[in-house]
Amino acid sequence: MKIKVNKVEYNLDVESDMPLLWVLRDLLKLTGTKYGCGIGVCKVCTVLIDGVPEQSCLVPIGFVEGKEVTTIEGISQNGDHPLQKAWNELSVSQCGYCQPGQIIRAYYLISKIPKPTIEDINREMSEHICRCGTYNKIREAILLATKE
Amino acid sequence: MEKHCKESRRRFIFGTALTVAGVVSGFPFSNKLLAELVVLDDKKKVLGLTPSIWVEITKENYVVVTVARSEIGQGVRTTFAMIVAEELDADWSRVIAINAEGDSKYGDQSTGGSTSVRTFWTTLRQAGAQARQLLINAAAEIWGISPDNCYTQNSYVYEKNGVRKLSYGELIDKAIQLPIPPANSVKLKKVSDFKILGKPQKNIDETSFVTGKAVFSSDYRLEGMKYAVILRCPYIGGSLASFDDSEAKKIKGVVGVYQISEGIAVVAENSWLALKGRDALKVTWNKGTNAELSTEQIFNKFYSLIGNLPDLPGNTTKKIECTYEVPFLAHSTMEPMSAFAYFHNGKCEIWAGTQNPQTARSQVATALGITQSNVKANVLFSGGGFGRRHNNDYIVMAAKISKLSGFPIMFFYTKADDIKNDYYRPASVHSIKAGIDANGNPTGFIHKVISQGDVSFVSPSYNLGVVQNSTASYGFGIRTGPWRSVDYTQNIFVIESVVDELAYLAGKDPLQFRLSLASDEKLKTVLRRVGENYGWGRELPEGWGRGIAAFVGYGAYIAHIVEVSVSKEGFLKIQKIYAVVDPGFPINPENIKNQIMGAAIDALSTAINTEITIQNGQIQQSGFHNYRWLRMNEVPEFNIEILTTSDRPSGMGEVGFPSVTPALCNAIFNATGIRIRKLPIGKTPLLKVDGKENKTKDLEFNAYPNPFETKVTLNIRTNDIKSSNLIVRIFDILGKLVFESKLNFNGTSYQTQLDFEDLPASVYYVVFELNNQIFSFPILKKN
Ligand code: FES
Numbered sequence: 001m002k003i004k005v006n007k008v009e010y011n012l013d014v015e016s017d018m019p020l021l022w023v024l025r026d027l028l029k030l031t032g033t034k035y036g037c038g039i040g041v042c043k044v045c046t047v048l049i050d051g052v053p054e055q056s057c058l059v060p061i062g063f064v065e066g067k068e069v070t071t072i073e074g075i076s077q078n079g080d081h082p083l084q085k086a087w088n089e090l091s092v093s094q095c096g097y098c099q100p101g102q103i104i105r106a107y108y109l110i111s112k113i114p115k116p117t118i119e120d121i122n123r124e125m126s127e128h129i130c131r132c133g134t135y136n137k138i139r140e141a142i143l144l145a146t147k148e
Numbered sequence: 149m150e151k152h153c154k155e156s157r158r159r160f161i162f163g164t165a166l167t168v169a170g171v172v173s174g175f176p177f178s179n180k181l182l183a184e185l186v187v188l189d190d191k192k193k194v195l196g197l198t199p200s201i202w203v204e205i206t207k208e209n210y211v212v213v214t215v216a217r218s219e220i221g222q223g224v225r226t227t228f229a230m231i232v233a234e235e236l237d238a239d240w241s242r243v244i245a246i247n248a249e250g251d252s253k254y255g256d257q258s259t260g261g262s263t264s265v266r267t268f269w270t271t272l273r274q275a276g277a278q279a280r281q282l283l284i285n286a287a288a289e290i291w292g293i294s295p296d297n298c299y300t301q302n303s304y305v306y307e308k309n310g311v312r313k314l315s316y317g318e319l320i321d322k323a324i325q326l327p328i329p330p331a332n333s334v335k336l337k338k339v340s341d342f343k344i345l346g347k348p349q350k351n352i353d354e355t356s357f358v359t360g361k362a363v364f365s366s367d368y369r370l371e372g373m374k375y376a377v378i379l380r381c382p383y384i385g386g387s388l389a390s391f392d393d394s395e396a397k398k399i400k401g402v403v404g405v406y407q408i409s410e411g412i413a414v415v416a417e418n419s420w421l422a423l424k425g426r427d428a429l430k431v432t433w434n435k436g437t438n439a440e441l442s443t444e445q446i447f448n449k450f451y452s453l454i455g456n457l458p459d460l461p462g463n464t465t466k467k468i469e470c471t472y473e474v475p476f477l478a479h480s481t482m483e484p485m486s487a488f489a490y491f492h493n494g495k496c497e498i499w500a501g502t503q504n505p506q507t508a509r510s511q512v513a514t515a516l517g518i519t520q521s522n523v524k525a526n527v528l529f530s531g532g533g534f535g536r537r538h539n540n541d542y543i544v545m546a547a548k549i550s551k552l553s554g555f556p557i558m559f560f561y562t563k564a565d566d567i568k569n570d571y572y573r574p575a576s577v578h579s580i581k582a583g584i585d586a587n588g589n590p591t592g593f594i595h596k597v598i599s600q601g602d603v604s605f606v607s608p609s610y611n612l613g614v615v616q617n618s619t620a621s622y623g624f625g626i627r628t629g630p631w632r633s634v635d636y637t638q639n640i641f642v643i644e645s646v647v648d649e650l651a652y653l654a655g656k657d658p659l660q661f662r663l664s665l666a667s668d669e670k671l672k673t674v675l676r677r678v679g680e681n682y683g684w685g686r687e688l689p690e691g692w693g694r695g696i697a698a699f700v701g702y703g704a705y706i707a708h709i710v711e712v713s714v715s716k717e718g719f720l721k722i723q724k725i726y727a728v729v730d731p732g733f734p735i736n737p738e739n740i741k742n743q744i745m746g747a748a749i750d751a752l753s754t755a756i757n758t759e760i761t762i763q764n765g766q767i768q769q770s771g772f773h774n775y776r777w778l779r780m781n782e783v784p785e786f787n788i789e790i791l792t793t794s795d796r797p798s799g800m801g802e803v804g805f806p807s808v809t810p811a812l813c814n815a816i817f818n819a820t821g822i823r824i825r826k827l828p829i830g831k832t833p834l835l836k837v838d839g840k841e842n843k844t845k846d847l848e849f850n851a852y853p854n855p856f857e858t859k860v861t862l863n864i865r866t867n868d869i870k871s872s873n874l875i876v877r878i879f880d881i882l883g884k885l886v887f888e889s890k891l892n893f894n895g896t897s898y899q900t901q902l903d904f905e906d907l908p909a910s911v912y913y914v915v916f917e918l919n920n921q922i923f924s925f926p927i928l929k930k931n
């Protein structure tokens with residue numbers, strides 16, 4: 001099976017029902033995408049499939065054949081995307097575990113709405129759980145990243 | 149083994165647990181810098197200057213700080229690096245934090261009790277100052293001048309009144325030849341001279357978090373490793389009767405099935421196959437003696453152990469006699485427990501997020517029957533800790549499975565495993581007698597705690613008259629452990645709620661009442677300040693309320709005001725939280741802010757929605773769907789003030805938790821007149837409706853049964869029928885729509901049966917509109 005992750009093609013010999021999450025983490029060693037619940041509730045495993053956020057724990061690998069997958073590793077490895085810069089500026093993270101998923105969701109949000117309002121941010125980002133409670137800082141960082 | 153350790157260390161470093169503070173240049177994580185660091189790691193053993201185990205200066209002019217407490221989201225890596233960098237006058241953008249492995253040479257590495265900063269404050273300052281003095285001595289010798297004629301700034305030594313300067317990196321060769329000044333001989337800076345400490349600094353690890361490079365407990369990867377999960381007995385105190393693994397072993401990629409004392413482990417080529425293998429196991433369990441156990445039984449037992457509490461003093465004119473109930477809680481970290489272990493040639497190497505790498509090391513040694521010197525416990529990032537990672541059960545399991553299988557093993561719990569096999573915050577009943585005299589002054593506070601798992605009592609920080617505390621506990625075999633702020637979670641909820649009850653009984657303002665009963669000036673200050681900042685006493689709209697509470701502990705003082713609104717339908721909204729914290733000396737105000745917000749959201753989430761319950765001897769919760777956490781749209785705005793009142797810092801990871809719960813409950817009382825004495829709040833309808841009031845002239849509402857287990861039938865009878873069906877909406881206590889249903893008209897009434905199978909046990913509000921009037925009725929789903 002051929003899949004494309006962060007613009008790189010991979011040829012995999014796996015069953016088509018293996019969730020994308022485990023393909024990324026265990027086979028491709030792209031561990032930036034995290035496991036939180038495996039049942040679509042926490043959203044920590046979020047990746048973009050053809051630009052749309054999906055829970056990689058629920059998506060069978062067969063589904064992404066011929067589609068573009070973008071993980072946190074595909075955003076910017078140096079951390080110079082405006083969102084990452086804003087996160088750094090405000091020291092958003094506590095344990096940090098949910099943040100790759102949060103960044104992916106925020107990335108999607110601003111691709112859709114370049115200048116989101118607080119309501120837009122709340123609506124989109126409330127999909128995600130942050131056990132450490134960094135929500136207020138995440139909201140602030142998205143506003144900061146989209147201020148210009 | 150040596151080789152393996154070395155290789156994995158390098159992998160680790162290359163894989164970025166190594167991160168650089170990014171204050172000055174903003175984004176130092178350029179490729180160039182990474183390349184430099186890689187080179188540095190290969191050469192450092194030869195080239196680095198290590199005046200102590202805490203700090204190393206490299207040729208490339210980096211300062212590498214060894215952090216001997218575990219990062220679990222409390223910001224300890226940044227904080228420790230800041231302390232060393234301050235005394236060393238280091239360029240903060242060239243400071244790197246690395247994690248110490250578990251080793252007694254670092255002192256006590258147990259990350260708990262918010263002790264890290266208080267324990268290491270002087271040690272790390274001295275380590276920085278010692279390294280600085282050594283570098284000054286080296287420069288002085290090179291230049292042939294007195295060390296007194298040198299000064300330091302941004303990782304350089306300068307000649308006073310001269311033009312010469314040398315970077316710390318350039319001074320290494322000379323410094324290596326000089327004697328290291330004794331740590332206790334070096335002069336520490338005056339607080340007023342601090343450049344890094346006391347100012348907001350960025351999280352040293354932010355860039356690695358947001359690029360996905362930070363290596364968490366579950367992220368460690370090694371060529372040839374396998375993945376393992378475990379099937380554990382779901383019955384508390386039950387055991388394995390028999391199992392059949394033949395189907396599991398037929399799955400291609402399942403490498404082996406092993407029985408260990410904790411359960412049956414399935415090892416496979418990847419996580420997915422391990423889970424598939426586990427699903428294919430056929431197992432029978434011995435349910436054990438607790439097969440019928442329920443939360444109800446546990447609490448009934450607690451009540452039976454209250455006995456007779458002593459009487460209040462004779463001058464008591466009004467009193468409160470009541471009980472408070474606090475449930476079991478799971479830590480429910482974002483990252484379920486996981487650990488890497490490789491047992492190999494009689495030695496075992498661990499890579500894991502743990503709050504106690506030293507006990508991980510000794511427990512693994514014991515479990516494998518090897519000496520501690522043959523175990524290496526390396527610390528990775530933890531996707532949350534909150535006390536969970538004081539117990540290293542998951543690391544021990546990883547080690548055992550590695551030994552049995554012979555493979556490097558990544559062992560992991562699923563979310564459900566994690567919640568069902570936690571070391572829970574103990575559940576407790578608090579029996580209270582408290583009273584006031586004719587002038588409204590407290591006469592006594594009698595408090596008995598009955599719990600499963602130890603809960604110590606905490607004495608009030610106010611003068612409540614005669615105070616008598618006692619405890620009792622009863623074991624049901626449910627594992628308990630430390631939870632963020634430990635015994636304060638229950639005690640401060642109870643004490644600060646009772647103080648509020650007393651103020652009400654005395655007809656006094658809750659803030660003034662507290663101020664009059666506090667003797668500690670610092671406590672009074674945070675209370676007074678938070679009242680001023682919030683504007684205590686100002687008018688609030690109908691249905692709104694505010695509550696106050698304070699906490700003294702971990703060397704800090706904090707007071708909270710929570711403002712809530714309760715809508716006509718009964719929906720609770722947390723509007724605002726004001727906090728004033730006195731940490732003595734605030735090391736990193738930005739991190740303190742994060743901790744205060746994080747702890748508050750932790751407290752709100754648990755107070756409102758979460759509890760671990762037991763039915764038929766089994767834990768009922770299994771994930772964030774039935775162990776609910778607040779989301780972004782449910783959290784309040786924050787106003788946080790941080791005071792500076794001394795030269796010494798306090799603990800901070802737990803300080804922000806305890807007083808939020810009572811401030812919230814006091815606010816709900818202020819808004820509704822409903823006193824919450826039982827957590828979670830979600831068990832209590834915030835509407836004053838009882839069965840009788842459900843009947844008005846035009847309308848009769850009835851839910852049967854209520855409380856219900858999974859299914860409930862709604863009946864609405866009305867004289868004024870408008871259509872053949874009516875839409876009812878069902879909301880959770882925070883006003884989130886969870887259900888929408890059409891009620892069918894059957895001639896005299898509307899009726900429907902609803903299934904709440906997938907929703908957590910809680911109050912829900914049935915809301916509908918009839919004749920332009922909104923009706924809301926609470927229904928309760930039981931555990
Ligand atoms: S791990 Fe996929 S939603 Fe939680």
Ligand code: FES
Nearest residue numbers: 095096130131132
């Ligand atoms: S930062 Fe820890 S879960 Fe979000």
